[in-house]
Amino acid sequence: MDKKDIDWANLGFGYIKTDKRFVSDFKDGKWDEGRMTGDDTIVLSECAGVLQYAQTIFEGLKAYTTRDGKIVTFRPNLNAERMEDSARRLEMPVFPKERFVRAVLDTIKANEAYVPPYGSGATLYIRPYMFGSNPVIGVKPADEYQFRIFTTPVGPYFKGGVKPLTIKVSDFDRAAPRGTGNIKAGLNYAMSLHPIVVAHNEGFAENMYLDAATRTKVEETGGANFIFVTKDKKIVTPKSDSILPSITKRSLLTVAKDYLGLEVIEREVLFSEIGDFAECGLCGTAAVISPVGKVNDHGREICFDSGMESMGEICGKLRDTLTGIQLGETEAPEGWIYPVD
Numbered sequence: 141m142d143k144k145d146i147d148w149a150n151l152g153f154g155y156i157k158t159d160k161r162f163v164s165d166f167k168d169g170k171w172d173e174g175r176m177t178g179d180d181t182i183v184l185s186e187c188a189g190v191l192q193y194a195q196t197i198f199e200g201l202k203a204y205t206t207r208d209g210k211i212v213t214f215r216p217n218l219n220a221e222r223m224e225d226s227a228r229r230l231e232m233p234v235f236p237k238e239r240f241v242r243a244v245l246d247t248i249k250a251n252e253a254y255v256p257p258y259g260s261g262a263t264l265y266i267r268p269y270m271f272g273s274n275p276v277i278g279v280k281p282a283d284e285y286q287f288r289i290f291t292t293p294v295g296p297y298f299k300g301g302v303k304p305l306t307i308k309v310s311d312f313d314r315a316a317p318r319g320t321g322n323i324k325a326g327l328n329y330a331m332s333l334h335p336i337v338v339a340h341n342e343g344f345a346e347n348m349y350l351d352a353a354t355r356t357k358v359e360e361t362g363g364a365n366f367i368f369v370t371k372d373k374k375i376v377t378p379k380s381d382s383i384l385p386s387i388t389k390r391s392l393l394t395v396a397k398d399y400l401g402l403e404v405i406e407r408e409v410l411f412s413e414i415g416d417f418a419e420c421g422l423c424g425t426a427a428v429i430s431p432v433g434k435v436n437d438h439g440r441e442i443c444f445d446s447g448m449e450s451m452g453e454i455c456g457k458l459r460d461t462l463t464g465i466q467l468g469e470t471e472a473p474e475g476w477i478y479p480v481d
C-alpha cells in the first residue's frame with residue numbers, strides 16, 4: 141500500500157478529507173448493515189432533529205503506526221461504551237458495541253494510505269458520530285438517525301516540544317449537576333465556544349471550569365480532564381458526575397499505578413488547594429497530556445512547581461509511557477491495543 145503524498149511532520153490538527161467513510165442508517169427501529177462510501181457530504185431535511193434541537197453525539201480516537209510497521213488503534217471498546225451512554229442520555233438508539241469496533245477498524249483499513257508513518261509524530265484521528273436525521277419540529281427525539289465515521293490525519297499536538305500552558309478560571313459554567321457534562325455531545329461544545337473565544341482573546345490557552353453548584357471544586361476544561369501531581373508524587377484527579385470520563389485519563393491512571401508504581405487518588409479537588417500541587421496536566425486523545433504551568437484566577441496567578449519552561453517530571457513519564465504503549469515500544473496491558481488487520 142502506498143502512502144499519500146503528505147508532509148506528515150508539518151500536519152496541524154485540522155480536517156483533511158480522506159478516501160472513505162462509514163455510514164449506517166437507523167430507520168423503522170433498526171440499523172441497516174452499513175456501507176463504506178467515498179461521498180463526504182450529507183443531504184438532510186431542513187427540519188432534521190440535529191439541526192433544530194442539537195441531537196448529536198460523537199467520539200474521538202486515533203490510529204497509530206507502531207515501531208514494527210503495524211497499524212493499531214487504542215481501546216475502541218471504551219469509545220463504543222461511552223457512545224452508548226451518550227446515546228441513552230439524548231434518547232438516541234445505541235449503535236451496537238461490536239459493530240462500532242468493527243466499523244472503526246474497517247474505516248481505518250479503508251484509509252490506510254492516510255495513517256501517518258511511525259516516527260512522524262502524526263496519527264490518524266477517527267471521528268465516529270451520530271445525529272437525528274428526520275424532520276422534528278415538536279420537541280421530541282428523532283425517529284431516524286445516521287451513524288458515521290470519518291478519519292483525518294493530524295499532526296503532533298506539540299510542535300517543537302511541550303510548552304506549559306497558562307489557563308484561566310472561567311466565569312462561565314460547563315455542566316450542571318445532573319446535566320449532560322458526562323456525555324460526549326455537541327451541545328457541551330456549543331456552549332463552550334463563547335468562553336474559549338473570550339479566554340483566547342485574553343491570551344489564555346484554555347478555561348478551567350469549576351463545579352456549577354458551588355464554584356469551589358475543579359471540574360475540567362472544555363475538552364480535557366485534569367490530572368494533578370502532589371509534591372510527594374501522588375496522582376490526584378477530580379471526581380465529579382459532571383465531567384466527561386476521559387479514556388486517556390483512565391489509561392494514564394492505570395499507567396501511573398501499574399507501570400510507574402505511583403499512588404492514584406480520585407476525589408473532589410477544591411480550587412483553593414491547587415496551589416499545593418507540583419504539576420498539573422490536561423488529558424485527552426488529542427494531546428495525551430498537556431502541561432499546565434499557571435492558572436489565572438481573575439488576575440491572581442497560581443503557579444505549579446514544574447514552571448513555564450518544560451513539562452513536569454511525572455507528567456512527562458506518564459506521557460512517554462502511554463505513547464510508548466500506543467506505538468508498540470512498551471508492552472500494553474491486555475486488551476488495550478486493537479490491530480487493524
Ligand SMILES: *Cc1c(COP(=O)(O)O)cnc(C)c1O
Binds near residue numbers: 200362364384388
Ligand atoms: C473527549 C473529551 C475529553 C477527553 O476524552 P478522551 O477519551 O481522553 O479523548 C475530556 N473532556 C471532554 C469534555 C471531552 O469531550
